[in-house]
Amino acid sequence: MSREEVYEKLNEVFRDVFDDEEITVSDETTAADIEDWDSYEHINLIVAVEEAFGMKFSMGKTTGMKNVGEMVDEILRQAG
């Protein structure tokens, strides 16, 4: 899976979770860039990403990822 393919799928997940068709995420996107991305929504997002990509993030990764770029790195690492 290429980085571009991950982003394509990831954008769909973000749009679905935050109910906003305008969202397009990048490596630098953080919780501060998306209005509804608070601690409540964070776990919903993580669970949705796990389901979409068929993988599990450790709790360390769940709470430790600083931006979307780190999330994509982790997805690519697990996808092997």
Added chain:
Amino acid sequence: MDLTSLILLAVFAGLLCLYLLVPGKLQNAVLTFASLAYVYYAGGLRTILYLTGAVLVTYAGARLLERCGRAAQRRCVLGVVLGGNLLVLVLTRYLAFFPGHFKAFPAALGVSFYTLQLLGYFLDVYMEKIPAEKNFWDYSAFATFFPQIASGPISRYEQLGGELKQTHRLQYRSLTFGLQRILWGLFKKLVISERLAAPVAAVFDDPDTFGGACIPAALFCFAIELYTDFSGYMDIALGAAECLGIRMAENFRTPFFSQNCSEFWRRWHITLGEWFKDYVYYPLLKTKAFVKLGKWSRNRFGKKKGKMLPVHLALVVLWFSVGFWHGGAWKYIIGSGLLHCFYITGGQICEPLFEKMKKLLHVNDKCFSWRLFCRVRTFCMVCLGFLFFRAADVPSALYMLPAACRFDLRALSAEGLLAAGLEGADLKLLAVCIPVLFIADLLQYRRGSVREVLAAQNLVFRWIVYLILLYAVLIFGMYGPGFVTNQFIYQNF
């Protein structure tokens, strides 16, 4: 623990010299032994035994985790370390909560603080956020660090461990800023908090005698007493660490300026809230049961409303745990837990209704008066929680509740606080000191650091402020022969 004890001050000065002079490699060993000596002084041999046991178990457990290849082995180590530490905590602190006539084990100083801190480190290793610490002295200095042992802050290894790994040498700025912070903490504790403790205790211990106007006044005083006591301790603890050149996590950020309860908990006892969020709330939401519940509720109630059900359920568990941590009693579970859960979840559920009402009533929520209203409202809501927290038990709190909710100006008269044992001179002094506290908090809220603001002033002005503060503590501080300083309130937790 008497903060004004000359022995304590002399030992701290000695430690400061020794710590800053020994080679970097020995600093954490020096700190560990000094911390254990302090723990013995403040908490006795029992605390040393409990603490040493917890340090050894979490250190060895974390090292073992890295050698376990299989998930089942890791879970086994997790069960032993988590179970062992929580068992000690329950046996020493929470046994009375459970039905049956169990005799609680003797408690140890700060057991609920250091247990969370050490388990936080162990869980971070288990969750692969950080590697296990190999250097025992680095870990033991983190685990036993004397300023935090009695009442926190509940430090994270990522932050405090990193600080302790560095070599520290005498730095003028750290030393002076640390001393200034200790002085400010002593002012809060000895001048304000100690002065308010007696009238608050008089009213809460015997609400029947006082009643009426005294109860809301005593509740307001308790809010200030608790804040100055706990944040005063934090100032002393963080100031002492700063003198050594070590930065610790902040536990308070002007909480009474919060505009809602969620914000209040991001500003009050910050490290406790963060701990429960990271190690209880998030893991719970990621369990299979909660993920399944989320799917079911989205199908049943629609996407937007449905996704909030597991979140709210996890919040109930989170706030119950926070309340329970304060002491195994329903007054804490309600006052420091479930009541705040009700505020936060209720606020979220009713938000669309509130927005509609604001539009209907043409309320401008972008102006000072609205923000002021939100702050006063949040303070009153928090005070309601403090009523349960401070009352003897839940029935006493419910008995005092109607009077506490009544706004009565007589509270500020002779019938109010003065009748509860606060002398006229004390009242006048508090009428000066509480506004000083308010101004300092306002400066911190707007500018970030009062000490930075002061440091930017001219030498004469700076020293006038320092000396006024020093003399205020020396002259108006409640300490000395014949006066027993009250324990820090959170030291009992």
